Amino acid sequence: MIDYRPGRLKMVEQQIARRGISDQAVLEAMRTVPREEFVPQQMRDYAYEDTALPLAQGQTVSQPYIVALMSAAAEVKPDSKVLEIGTGSGYAAAVLAEIAGRIVTIERLSSLAEAATERLQRLGYANVQVISGDGTDGCEAEAPFDAILSAAGSPEVPEAWKRQLAVGGRLVLPLGPPGDQILVKIVRLGPEEFSQKALAAVRFVPLVAGQS
Numbered sequence: 361m362i363d364y365r366p367g368r369l370k371m372v373e374q375q376i377a378r379r380g381i382s383d384q385a386v387l388e389a390m391r392t393v394p395r396e397e398f399v400p401q402q403m404r405d406y407a408y409e410d411t412a413l414p415l416a417q418g419q420t421v422s423q424p425y426i427v428a429l430m431s432a433a434a435e436v437k438p439d440s441k442v443l444e445i446g447t448g449s450g451y452a453a454a455v456l457a458e459i460a461g462r463i464v465t466i467e468r469l470s471s472l473a474e475a476a477t478e479r480l481q482r483l484g485y486a487n488v489q490v491i492s493g494d495g496t497d498g499c500e501a502e503a504p505f506d507a508i509l510s511a512a513g514s515p516e517v518p519e520a521w522k523r524q525l526a527v528g529g530r531l532v533l534p535l536g537p538p539g540d541q542i543l544v545k546i547v548r549l550g551p552e553e554f555s556q557k558a559l560a561a562v563r564f565v566p567l568v569a570g571q572s
């Protein structure tokens with residue numbers, strides 16, 4: 361059995377802490393989640409490289425630094441209820457689950473949702489609920505959320521996500537058309553008042569309406 365932990369600790373130090381992420385809970389979560397379990401078998405040796413990795417059906421497992429940046433920007437806390445759109449492999453959901461009490465994550469490709477459900481269960485992430493469906497409408501039944509993170513880019517901010525954010529809650533998403541996305545942080549300051557801040561230029565898969 362290969363021991364992936366040294367590579368994981370080095371990844372957190374060199375790719376994440378060194379780039380200015382100082383949220384200790386995020387760093388600890390990234391030191392804990394076995395990313396090699398979330399990437400395709402033949403990619404395991406690349407699990408701690410500074411890059412996104414291919415997943416089934418043309419999707420990707422996000423780059424570790426971006427997962428850390430988004431989790432820190434979303435100010436995820438132990439008592440946070442978190443919504444993620446775009447479960448993919450379940451890697452980011454697992455990182456969030458190390459920090460927060462409850463994660464609801466939505467994936468539109470049912471085969472990915474099934475694989476992520478099985479994987480997260482096997483690894484013991486009992487506080488994550490994977491929903492197979494279109495995340496564009498968020499999850500009204502579980503709202504409000506303290507933090508919402510999207511792993512799929514959209515030219516506009518879906519209205520449902522803003523409405524399902526608690527007052528004081530944070531929404532982090534890639535905004536803009538494919539090829540021209542900016543990671544933004546939106547804070548719900550009051551019922552009708554939102555602030556918006558740009559964090560970084562990013563490249564995410566697009567948010568696609570509908571389920572398959």
Ligand code: SAH
Pocket residue numbers: 419420421422445446447448449450451452453466467468469472493494495496511512565566567568569570
């Ligand atoms: N967080 C994931 C990243 C997956 S990539 C990880 O760590 O592995 C983004 C995912 O968003 C893809 O799996 C894609 O199928 C999904 N997606 C795209 N549009 C969606 C939508 N409308 N609702 C839910 N998921 C969506």
